[in-house]
Amino acid sequence: PLGGFVRFKGENDPKVSGGLAAANPWVRLAVLFAGPAMNLFVGIILSAILFYNLGEPLLNHVLVKQVALNSPADQAGLRVGDLIRMVDNQEVNSVEELHSAIYANLGHPTQITYQRGDQVSVITLTPRDPPPEEGAIGIQMGYATKPISWTAAIPRGINAAYEYVRAVLSLPIRIFQGETGPEEGRLVGYKGMFDIYQEIQSPLWFFMVITISLGIGNLLPIPALDGGRIILILPEILIRRRIPPRYENVIHLVGFAMLLMLLLYINLQDFINPVLLPK
Template sequence: MQHIVTLLIAIVIFGMIIGIHEFGHFIVAKLHKIQVNQFAIGMGPRILHFQKGETEYSLRLFPIGGFCSMEGEDESSDNPNAFEKKAIWRRMTVVLAGAIMNIILGFLLIAVLLCTSQKVPSTVIAQFAQTTDATTGETITAAESERSGLQVGDKIIAIDGSHIFSTTDLIYKLQTTDAKSFSVTVKRDGEKITIDPVTFHNDNTEGLLDFAVQGKSKNPVTVLSYAAKDTVATAKLIWMSLIELVSGKYSLQDLSGPVGTVSVIEQAASTGENVLERVQSVLNLTIFITVNVGVFNLLPIPGLDGSRFVFLLIEAVRRKPIPKEREAMVHFIGMAALFLLMILVTVQDVSRFFQ
């Protein structure tokens, strides 16, 4: 029963993320009066479909993709409402709209998540870990960062020159580095100061997180402000992960596809002592996935939106489009490579499942 519930949750998450992405392309195309021939959620055989006006809408069997097919997008057309007939800036906004909608969805879900919390987080140190001196019985600090010079009330702005937007940035920086000490820039009494070196170590837990941050009261300003910062932090985290993947820090074995993601969703859905905490856990994962989809689609990889945007930039510079046959071939090769990668990762996920 639990596996069925997890699968349903995964379908809802994938469907929402794919749907909002394709809806971004769709709604901006409609705003620019571009003819949309097909709007589909999912891939493969059609489960449901209907025609409304010029557009066929369909729900397909496999929730691993979707598409918004526009007139004159991949072939020549004499239709005045064809994609290729519109101004370059209009086509650029259509191409970018899907990824932007994924990032906006992440922003909105972060705001929703904050509304379920008692306080809005910050990067201001509220207190350090403490322990009791075995000899004197006095309460003393258990935080190496306090002994290094950080103080209660310090607002952490940057670590090793990397800007800290939210606690997402902070935790990622501390948990994914092999460094023993850091250069930390804080705002203290209205002034920026840099403390170097700073070592983070909690004597109680032996972990790096040796302090707690202040929570702000919830209101529209604090919620939306932090949601924006955390969206940027999540996008930055994904970008840094991609760089580390390319640089060789991570390998193909560290990647997960749809099957592996379902397994992670099952873990998230069972994390927490009550329903609210489990919902928060699933929301956190959904935020990461949708921002990931947005950022990844902006990369100039053939077959992705980022690559289509690059072709439009080249057209703007050359003042004439690249022949559609050549562009289509580039996108076909890119999509074939991405599908091959997905197959390899899926096989890897399935093998992990049986192991």
């Protein structure tokens, strides 16, 4: 899932008999789409496995997944497995709602209504300025889940992959409109990916995201990537004129050099400005 390089016979030279560059444009188009399509297919399979193994989230049941030792939540008596129902008598039906309600009360005593088994209880705690590696009250939030079958997991895996693709493609627009901060939408390199991997709870989810991201990235119309090669095939299909191979090779060479510089910049940023996941 971390990517791989494949060099086809006659990839850049149409004079090589039986090579990729000598094939008709539709064959080359199919070959170039095959790699990203497989990335997306594998991402769907990994997503379906996740749903089957972990169950379907119950989005109106906010679950306490971890409690930090000596945190406000720990001292107030919250435990792993508790369901958060209300904050200051206001219902919370999502992780986002709970997060917003907690951080709106930093430094102020706050009532938390939670359910443990069949018993509903109320505690009071004071959200703090979050210390490193912990949140304001010291819990990891998540959703309760219910088991589902393989037949139910597959369509949910497809939908989850679709929603992720849609989120990635709409990211530039959301950043431009101010809905998402630049830090949340930043590109990360190898160190950044490792930092994220250390923080997440599901390695399978991590590999699903990487795999789908590779599929999307390879389809971008950038020279040297599959998407860039696809763009250069289109004139041959639409107007029956092929870009001379020597010019095409120069375009890909320049694109590859720019990608290397971008990769270097992104990896340097991972050290200068390390990835910090929200708590």
